[in-house]
Every structure is written in C-alpha cells, then in structure tokens.
Amino acid sequence: MRITNKMITTQYTRSLNNLSAELNRLNTQVSSGRKFAKASEDTSGAIKAFQIRKDLSKIQGYQDNIAHAKASLTNAESALMHIEELMQDATEKIILGLNGTQSEEERAIIATELRSIQGQLLQTLNSNASDSYYFGGSNTTEKPFEVIDGKLRYNGYDLDLPLPLDTPEANEAMVKALESDSLYMDIGLNVKFDAVTGKVDESTVFGYSLAGISIAGSGTTVVDGVDVSNNLYNLLGSLAEEFESDGYAHDKADALFGHLKDVSRRVMGSITEVGSKTSYLDFMSERLADRTFNLQERQVEVEGVDPAYAIIQFESQKVAYNAALQMGARIIQPSIFDYIV
Amino acid sequence: MRPTFLAFHTASRALAASQANMDVTGNNIANVNTAGYTRQRVDLNSISSSGYTQKFAVPGASVGYGVEVSQISQIRDPFLDARYRDQASENGKLETILSGLSDLENIFDEASTEGLMHEISKFVNELQTLAQTPAAGDIALITRTAAQKVTQIMNVYAKQVTQVRNQQIFDLSKVVIENEFNTKVKNIADLNAQIRKEQTYGNIPNELMDKRNLLIDELSELANIKVTSHPERISEDLVIERLTISLYDTATGTSIGLVDSELYNTLYLNDDGNSVTVGIASSFGAPDTADITHRFSGGSIRGYLDLINGEGINEFRGTLYYRNSMDILASNFARVLNDLNTIDPADSKPLFAASDGGSITAENIRISDQWLADPSFITTTLDGADGSDNILRMISAIDSEAVFYKDAADVTSEVMFKGSFDQFMSGLIGEVALDVELYQNYADTSINVLSTLFATRESISGVNLDEEGINLMAYQKTYNAAARYFTALDEAVDTIINRMGIVGR
Numbered sequence: 001m002r003i004t005n006k007m008i009t010t011q012y013t014r015s016l017n018n019l020s021a022e023l024n025r026l027n028t029q030v031s032s033g034r035k036f037a038k039a040s041e042d043t044s045g046a047i048k049a050f051q052i053r054k055d056l057s058k059i060q061g062y063q064d065n066i067a068h069a070k071a072s073l074t075n076a077e078s079a080l081m082h083i084e085e086l087m088q089d090a091t092e093k094i095i096l097g098l099n100g101t102q103s104e105e106e107r108a109i110i111a112t113e114l115r116s117i118q119g120q121l122l123q124t125l126n127s128n129a130s131d132s133y134y135f136g137g138s139n140t141t142e143k144p145f146e147v148i149d150g151k152l153r154y155n156g157y158d159l160d161l162p163l164p165l166d167t168p169e170a171n172e173a174m175v176k177a178l179e180s181d182s183l184y185m186d187i188g189l190n191v192k193f194d195a196v197t198g199k200v201d202e203s204t205v206f207g208y209s210l211a212g213i214s215i216a217g218s219g220t221t222v223v224d225g226v227d228v229s230n231n232l233y234n235l236l237g238s239l240a241e242e243f244e245s246d247g248y249a250h251d252k253a254d255a256l257f258g259h260l261k262d263v264s265r266r267v268m269g270s271i272t273e274v275g276s277k278t279s280y281l282d283f284m285s286e287r288l289a290d291r292t293f294n295l296q297e298r299q300v301e302v303e304g305v306d307p308a309y310a311i312i313q314f315e316s317q318k319v320a321y322n323a324a325l326q327m328g329a330r331i332i333q334p335s336i337f338d339y340i341v
Numbered sequence: 342m343r344p345t346f347l348a349f350h351t352a353s354r355a356l357a358a359s360q361a362n363m364d365v366t367g368n369n370i371a372n373v374n375t376a377g378y379t380r381q382r383v384d385l386n387s388i389s390s391s392g393y394t395q396k397f398a399v400p401g402a403s404v405g406y407g408v409e410v411s412q413i414s415q416i417r418d419p420f421l422d423a424r425y426r427d428q429a430s431e432n433g434k435l436e437t438i439l440s441g442l443s444d445l446e447n448i449f450d451e452a453s454t455e456g457l458m459h460e461i462s463k464f465v466n467e468l469q470t471l472a473q474t475p476a477a478g479d480i481a482l483i484t485r486t487a488a489q490k491v492t493q494i495m496n497v498y499a500k501q502v503t504q505v506r507n508q509q510i511f512d513l514s515k516v517v518i519e520n521e522f523n524t525k526v527k528n529i530a531d532l533n534a535q536i537r538k539e540q541t542y543g544n545i546p547n548e549l550m551d552k553r554n555l556l557i558d559e560l561s562e563l564a565n566i567k568v569t570s571h572p573e574r575i576s577e578d579l580v581i582e583r584l585t586i587s588l589y590d591t592a593t594g595t596s597i598g599l600v601d602s603e604l605y606n607t608l609y610l611n612d613d614g615n616s617v618t619v620g621i622a623s624s625f626g627a628p629d630t631a632d633i634t635h636r637f638s639g640g641s642i643r644g645y646l647d648l649i650n651g652e653g654i655n656e657f658r659g660t661l662y663y664r665n666s667m668d669i670l671a672s673n674f675a676r677v678l679n680d681l682n683t684i685d686p687a688d689s690k691p692l693f694a695a696s697d698g699g700s701i702t703a704e705n706i707r708i709s710d711q712w713l714a715d716p717s718f719i720t721t722t723l724d725g726a727d728g729s730d731n732i733l734r735m736i737s738a739i740d741s742e743a744v745f746y747k748d749a750a751d752v753t754s755e756v757m758f759k760g761s762f763d764q765f766m767s768g769l770i771g772e773v774a775l776d777v778e779l780y781q782n783y784a785d786t787s788i789n790v791l792s793t794l795f796a797t798r799e800s801i802s803g804v805n806l807d808e809e810g811i812n813l814m815a816y817q818k819t820y821n822a823a824a825r826y827f828t829a830l831d832e833a834v835d836t837i838i839n840r841m842g843i844v845g846r
Contacts, residue, residue, distance in 0.1 A: 001797075002805055003800065004803030004804060004805045005373055005803070005804065006373070006799050006803050007799045007800060010792070010795065010796075011796065014792065032453070034452075036452060037452065038446060038447075039770050039771070039774035040446055040450075040775070040777035040778045041452075041778075043774040043775050046770065046771070049452065050458055050763070053458070057459075057462035057463070058740075060466060061466040061469040061470075065473060068470075069473075131476075132474060138727055138728045140727045183728065183729065184729075184730075184733075185469070185729070191737050199730070200733055200734075205733065335806040336806065336807045336811060337810050340814065
C-alpha cells in the first residue's frame with residue numbers, strides 16, 4: 001500500500017485526538033471523584049445510583065419524622081412526670097387531711113390546695129409546644145381538656161357521663177376509638193391502606209401522640225354505693241368538696257382516696273408507654289442509620305472512582321500520549337527532499 | 342530512407358516529455374495539501390512509423406519516432422468513491438443523531454446534577470414534614486413551594502426539549518437543506534456544464550473534476566445519493582461522460598433525480614407544527630409525490646428527520662417521543678395527586694392545573710389557583726380532626742406503582758407505563774443514555790470504516806512526497822539524457838556537414 005503524506009497526518013491527528021479525549025475523561029474522573037459524568041457513560045450504574053439516591057432521601061424523611069416524634073414524646077413525658085408529681089403532692093395533702101386530728105378549717109385549707117392542684121393538672125393536660133397540644137389524640141389545634149360546670153371534658157365529651165350515644169356498647173366503642181385516636185407518621189414500615197375503607201393500616205405507621213382520655217380516665221365507678229368519677233380531675237374535685245363539706249365523713253373521703261390511688265396508676269402506665277415508644281424509635285433510628293451507612297458505601301461503589309486506579313490509568317495514558325507526540329514529531333518532518341542536494 | 346533531421350524531432354519530443362513530467366510532478370507537490378486533489382500523471386505513448394502509409398513496402402527494421410505526451414490524467418478508483426460515499430452518508434446520519442441525542446441527554450440527565458427526580462424526592466420529604474404537623478400553615482407553604490419546584494422543573498424540561506427540536510428544525514431547514522444541499526447540487530450542475538464544455542473542446546479539466554468530486558463527497562454526507570455516469574456522444578469521434586446524481590433508496594430500489602448534467606432539483610422543508618416533511622422542487626424527472634421524506638435512508642438529513650419526527654414507538658426515539666413522555670409524566674402526576682386531594686368527586690379540588698386551563702402538559706403544568714391562594718388547600722385528612730392520613734396516601738401514591746395513561750383525563754386510554762414516577766423518569770433517562778451509548782458505538786465503528794476507506798482512497802489518489810521526489814530526480818535525469826542525445830545528434834550532423842569528404846584538403 002502506498003502511504004501518502006495526508007494519510008499519515010490524518011491518522012496521526014485522529015489518534016492524538018482519541019488519546020486526549022481519553023486523557024480528558026480520566027482527568028475529569030480524578031478531579032470530580034465520579035466514575036461517570038453522564039448517564040450514557042455507564043447507564044446501568046446511573047440507574048442504580050438514582051435508586052440509591054432515592055432510598056437515601058426517603059430514609060432522611062423517616063429520620064426527620066422519628067426526630068419529630070421523639071421530641072414530641074419527650075415533651076409528653078416531662079408533662080406526664082409533672083402530673084405524677086402533682087398526684088404525689090395531692091396524695092400527701094389528702095393523707096394529711098384524712099388525719100382525724102385536723103380541724104374543719106385545716107381541712108378547708110387542704111381543699112383549697114387540692115383545687116389548686118386541680119388547676120395545675122388541667123394546665124398540664126393542656127400542655128402544648130409550637131401550638132400543638134400533646135394529649136389531644138389527633139386533635140392538636142384545640143385545647144383538648146376544658147372544664148364546664150366543674151366537670152372535665154375531653155375533646156368536647158363529658159368524661160363522667162356516659163357519652164351521648166344510645167347503647168352502652170356504642171359508648172364503649174366510642175371510648176375505645178377516643179383512646180386509640182392518635183397522630184401517626186411514616187417511619188419506613190411500608191405504609192398500607194385498607195383496600196375497602198381506604199383507612200391507614202395502623203400497624204404500618206407509628207402513632208406518636210397520646211390520647212388524654214387514657215391519662216385522665218373516663219366513666220364512673222360505684223364506690224360505697226355512690227357513682228364516683230374515674231378521672232383524676234373530677235376525683236380531686238370530689239375530694240376537695242368532701243373536705244369542705246359540713247357533713248364531712250371520713251369513711252367516704254377514705255373511699256374516694258382509695259379510688260384516686262387506683263386511678264392515678266394510669267399516669268405511671270402512660271409514662272411507661274411513652275418510654276417504650278421512645279426506645280422503639282431509637283431502635284428504628286439506629287436501623288435506618290445502618291441502612292444509610294450501607295447505602296452510602298454502595299453509592300461510593302457505584303458512583304465513586306477509585307483514585308489510585310484512576311491515577312495509574314491516567315499516568316499510563318499520559319505515557320502513551322507523550323510517546324505519540326514524540327513519534328509524530330519525527331515521522332511528519334522528513335521526506336526525500338531533506339536529502340536531495 | 343531515414344530523413345536526416347528525423348531524430349532531432351525524437352530528441353525534442355523526449356525533452357518535452359521530461360519537461361511535462363517535471364511540470365506535473367511540481368503540480369503534485371504543490372497540491373500535496375489541497376483538499377480533494379487527485380494526483381496526476383502524464384500519459385506517454387511511443388510513436389512508430391507504420392509501413393502501411395508508405396507507397397512501397399520497405400522491408401527492414403523500422404525505428405520508433407520517440408515519445409508523445411498524449412494527456413494528463415488522474416489516478417482515481419470510481420469503485421472506492423462509491424463505497425466512500427455510502428459510508429459517508431451512513432456516518433453523516435449517525436453523527437447528527439449522536440449530537441442531537443447528547444443534547445437531549447443533557448436535559449434529562451441527573452447523574453452529576455439535580456433534576457426532576459431530586460425535586461420529587463424533596464417534595465415527598467416536605468410532605469413527610471407536613472404529615473408531622475398537618476395543621477401548621479408555614480409547613481404547608483413550604484410543601485407547596487416544593488410542589489411548585491416539581492412543576493417548574495417539568496416546565497424547564499419541556500421547554501428545553503422544544504428548544505432542541507426547534508434548533509434541529511432550523512438547522513435542517515436553513516443550514517442543511519437550503520444552504521448546504523441546495524447550493525451543492527447547483528454547484529455540481531454548474532461544474533457539469535463547464536466540464537462538458539471543456540471536454541467538447543477536447544480538454545481534460547482535471548481540476549474541475551476534483552472540485553466536483555469534492556462536492557459530491559460533501560453531498561453524500563447529507564443524503565443517500567448514488568452517482569452514475571453515462572456516455573454521451575457529442576460527435577462522430579467524441580464521446581464524453583454525462584454525470585447524474587440521484588437519491589437512491591436501497592430498500593425500495595427507487596431513485597429520485599437530483600442532478601442530471603446541467604439540471605438540478607432542490608429540496609425544501611414543510612413544518613406543520615407536529616412533524617416535518619421534505620419536499621422536492623423538480624426541474625426534471627418529477628417523482629410521483631412532492632413529499633419524499635421517506636426516501637431518505639442515510640445522511641444527516643435522515644438523522645435530523647429521525648430526531649425531529651421520532652415518536653419512539655417501534656421507531657427512533659426522537660424529540661417528539663421525549664416531549665410526549667414528559668407530557669404523560671406531568672399529566673399523570675397531576676391526575677394522581679388531584680384525585681387524592683379531591684374528597685367528593687362532585688367537588689374536585691385540583692392541586693395542579695394547566696396554565697391555559699386546557700389539558701395538562703409538561704410545559705403548562707403549574708400549581709392550581711386554589712392551592713396558590715391557600716397553602717392549606719391540600720387535603721390532609723379524610724378522618725377529621727388534625728390527622729395526616731391523606732398526606733401519607735399521597736406519599737405512598739408517589740412512591741408506589743401508578744398507571745400512566747396516554748391521555749391522563751381518560752382512564753380508558755392506552756396504558757403507557759406502570760410503575761412509580763421515579764421509575765418512569767429513570768427509565769426515560771436510561772433510554773436516552775442507552776441510545777447515546779448505542780449511537781456512540783455505531784458512530785465510532787462508522788468513523789473507523791470511513792477513515793479506512795479514506796486511507797485506501799488516499800493511498801491511490803494521494804500525493805506521496807518521497808515518490809514525487811524520486812520522480813523529480815528521475816525526470817531530471819531523463820531530461821539531461823534527452824539533451825545529451827540532442828548534442829550527440831548535433832555532433833553527428835556536424836560530422837556529416839563539416840568533416841565528411843575533406844580527405845586531403
């Protein structure tokens with residue numbers, strides 16, 4: 001084959017161009033730390049990378065939710081601790097009042113103290129942070145507890161009276177619904193919805209708000225032949241009333257006190273519930289952190305470039321490039337005309 | 342009898358031949374870098390006297406009369422030309438497609454940037470935040486802003502696809518067809534006329550032919566052309582070639598004339614807003630229809646047509662395909678979320694709407710007026726109170742499998758895709774990236790074949806300086822030899838005239 005000058009120069013220009021394109025690619029890899037700058041350079045890698053990014057972003061959302069739930073549970077916990085303290089305070093006062101040596105006036109003072117504890121209790125049950133009430137179940141915007149005619153109401157329902165429904169069964173169901181009413185959030189348990197009703201399947205979400213009704217207590221119990229309220233506020237009210245009353249009966253007050261002790265165990269129960277919820281969240285958060293770590297490792301594998309490998313490649317490519325330049329400089333120059341005298 | 346001065350003419354022709362050879366060598370060297378130049382050669386004949394023309398037979402050895410410069414011809418292989426042009430047209434198509442696809446990839450690709458998928462993920466996370474405190478007005482506002490970003494990036498994608506498409510239509514119509522193709526066929530026809538005139542006078546217009554070949558090479562990058570030449574009889578003893586170029590479709594075997602000797606046909610582009618067609622303005626051999634769009638099987642014109650008209654279903658995935666895909670994504674995204682936001686089907690509460698009130702496309706999707714007026718227009722719960730079940734429903738709908746209808750407003754229309762929005766989008770990026778990869782490989786192979794053909798052609802027609810240098814030295818020597826022959830003859834005549842018959846003088 002005849003080799004002409006144009007063949008050599010064209011071929012030479014092309015190879016140099018290919019070599020510098022490869023050099024440029026490696027240089028971009030090293031300087032950006034990425035295996036590919038465009039999806040077309042590694043399509044399957046890019047699709048994997050998109051999937052990983054999406055998973056990471058989802059986990060970030062869950063972690064954010066968990067942090068929010070934990071913060072709100074911590075708030076609720078401290079409010080519950082405060083209620084617990086109030087109940088201890090009340091217990092001390094009541095024991096003092098039940099002492100037979102107390103005069104009528106002293107009992108009246110204790111009653112006043114009990115009423116002030118009542119007020120603090122109401123305030124604590126209505127605790128809120130950033131305009132959101134902790135103990136309202138799924139109601140966060142309205143004060144969940146209010147007192148009308150000395151009786152405590154929860155989300156508008158009088159806690160003493162049977163709830164205004166026709167049958168006891170319906171009332172019981174209503175109470176149950178109120179007790180399980182909660183705010184919930186997605187913490188990566190794969191949220192599902194009931195195929196028929198379209199309601200959220202509560203086992204796939206995390207309920208993080210507490211229903212005040214299960215802390216305060218609802219309904220009435222017959223104590224010594226009298227209907228007595230099951231809720232802390234009203235019960236404290238009844239005790240205060242009894243201490244104030246002219247016909248103070250020690251037995252009656254003692255019976256009420258016994259019931260109050262039973263009822264206030266609920267507070268401890270709620271604190272335990274909050275504790276177990278918090279530790280579940282910690283567990284989930286740790287699991288998600290593990291997944292994040294694994295995904296980030298995977299991300300580096302898919303998208304990242306091994307610097308040592310890239311630099312070695314870059315160096316060897318540079319050698320090829322330099323060699324091509326040297327060769328070219330020599331092959332292009334001479335022809336027979338350099339030697340004709 | 343040999344005439345006394347016969348050999349003087351032989352010597353003179355020998356000098357002339359060497360001179361011509363040196364001249365052509367010089368011309369070759371001068372044009373070593375000229376694009377399209379074909380190396381030239383002096384065609385020499387040796388002359389002899391024929392006994393046939395003499396009155397009486399003269400037996401005996403007859404000596405030749407030397408050399409004659411018959412013509413200066415080009416060294417060129419027409420078969421290689423045809424192969425080169427076929428490959429050039431394939432190459433033109435692939436390179437055009439590759440550059441168009443790279444433009445499209447740059448729009449959608451989020452390998453090293455943040456695009457639609459990123460914005461959708463961010464929107465989902467804002468929805469999660471809203472689910473934490475569904476009643477908080479400020480969070481609702483942030484959520485709406487995140488949704489707005491999703492719509493804006495859809496708008497940007499759609500606009501950029503349209504821009505790429507318009508740019509390609511402009512390139513095809515103004516640059517490729519009007520400027521390049523039509524000018525080239527006209528120039529080729531003009532050259533045909535000049536060459537014909539020269540040949541009629543018996544000249545061999547090598548330079549004009551080089552120019553024409555170069556133009557034909559360039560034309561072959563634009564379309565699938567076929568070059569043929571027929572003998573044309575000018576007079577009793579003069580036959581010259583008549584060159585025709587046609588648009589040749591190998592699949593159907595039909596051809597449409599583009600150039601016939603001095604006549605030429607031009608192309609024009611029709612754009613009906615949806616697809617473009619190529620028409621031909623015929624001055625000879627008009628085809629059955631003026632629309633010859635489907636006759637282009639190669640060349641950059643075909644590449645542009647694929648990019649502009651490709652709808653992607655069983656054919657090339659061009660700009661139309663990506664525009665339609667973005668519309669399907671936008672309209673179905675809006676449909677799914679609008680349906681979830683609407684509690685009572687009789688009272689629809691759309692989150693997304695079209696800016697012109699018509700059907701939603703990627704270019705016109707935006708936040709609905711109602712949502713714009715009130716950030717908490719978004720339905721957070723179906724259960725009452727301050728729950729966030731409906732937000733969870735929206736998050737779940739964005740992440741889980743959705744049905745993408747061709748027409749989002751009509752759920753009986755064709756189902757284009759089933760999967761999550763992310764899968765749709767990463768599928769779309771995957772498609773364009775794979776196409777780029779594929780066409781990059783095609784183009785690499787094609788340019789390799791083309792440069793091999795170029796090299797083969799160069800190896801025949803190109804100028805090699807070493808060769809020319811050797812020739813130059815050789816012709817210089819023959820020139821010297823011829824001159825020396827002349828001197829020898831001169832001396833011989835001198836001997837006859839001045840020295841013969843003077844014995845004893």
